[in-house]
Amino acid sequence: xxxxxxxxxxxxxxxxxxxxxxxxxxxxxxxxxxxxxxxxxxxxxxxxxxxxxxxxxxxxxxxxxxxxxxxxxxxxxxxxxxxxxxxxxxxxxxxxxxxxxxxxxxxxxxxxxxxxxxxxxxxxxxxxxxxxxxxxxxxxxxxxxxx
Amino acid sequence: xxxxxxxxxxxxxxxxxxxxxxxxxxxxxxxxxxxxxxxxxxxxxxxxxxxxxxxxxxxxxxxxxxxxxxxxxxxxxxxxxxxxxxxxxxxxxxxxxxxxxxxxxxxxxxxxxxxxxxxxxxxxxxxxxxxxxxxxxxxxxx
Numbered sequence: 001x002x003x004x005x006x007x008x009x010x011x012x013x014x015x016x017x018x019x020x021x022x023x024x025x026x027x028x029x030x031x032x033x034x035x036x037x038x039x040x041x042x043x044x045x046x047x048x049x050x051x052x053x054x055x056x057x058x059x060x061x062x063x064x065x066x067x068x069x070x071x072x073x074x075x076x077x078x079x080x081x082x083x084x085x086x087x088x089x090x091x092x093x094x095x096x097x098x099x100x101x102x103x104x105x106x107x108x109x110x111x112x113x114x115x116x117x118x119x120x121x122x123x124x125x126x127x128x129x130x131x132x133x134x135x136x137x138x139x140x141x142x143x144x145x146x147x
Numbered sequence: 148x149x150x151x152x153x154x155x156x157x158x159x160x161x162x163x164x165x166x167x168x169x170x171x172x173x174x175x176x177x178x179x180x181x182x183x184x185x186x187x188x189x190x191x192x193x194x195x196x197x198x199x200x201x202x203x204x205x206x207x208x209x210x211x212x213x214x215x216x217x218x219x220x221x222x223x224x225x226x227x228x229x230x231x232x233x234x235x236x237x238x239x240x241x242x243x244x245x246x247x248x249x250x251x252x253x254x255x256x257x258x259x260x261x262x263x264x265x266x267x268x269x270x271x272x273x274x275x276x277x278x279x280x281x282x283x284x285x286x287x288x289x
Binding site (some may be wrong): 030031034035052055056109112113114116117118120121123125126128129132133 | 178179182183184198251252254255258259260262265266267268270271274
């Protein structure tokens, strides 16, 4: 069980309250596909991913990014119970989607950078540390049901 | 992985925008690394690693200078950082996984201070560059 201090919970909730989930999700997924192009292997049916411009403008990327980050919002609401929260999604990513859990870590790191660029000075070291912990724990929960 | 012509241009562009702030960025990246990944402090038992410490500032300056040097000799990073590569292999022996952690923190610092510079393409190039530097520094480990 992961322990969250009162300060960590506060840092998570207050930042999340200011996040535009649609924009941030689209940006994070877009950057994942650009910075780590091998991740495009999971999105063969997304159409044009031929350039950074194409990826950022791709409506399927935007929609899927929004979906992914919306799901992340569930983590924020269920910090004490992440494994249960992501149990079905974990099974899905293993059995149907066949996604290497390393990709969850890559996306987590990208999300941190998107948040940093958006919040700049407000993304303090304490904030970064807390959010880096959160993305790590979410990645772990998503990988938990893998077999 | 290989740095393309575009990557090299992007990286040189970033460092030119960062200019004289590189040293501060180095120090801030270290501060953030110690806060976010406490295990990295094990390499600095002889340091005061509290935020803003003079030793961390000085070390951040060294790290940043090496990155600037690599960017200025981006066609041959291995030669430019050869001595540093020897040092890491023979004396420091920092586990390779830690270069990614510092790289992540450096990217965060660049994002915080220059969000408009870090377009997706530049982000990709800078990430590749940091991986290339890490590769050079660990090349002689075994």
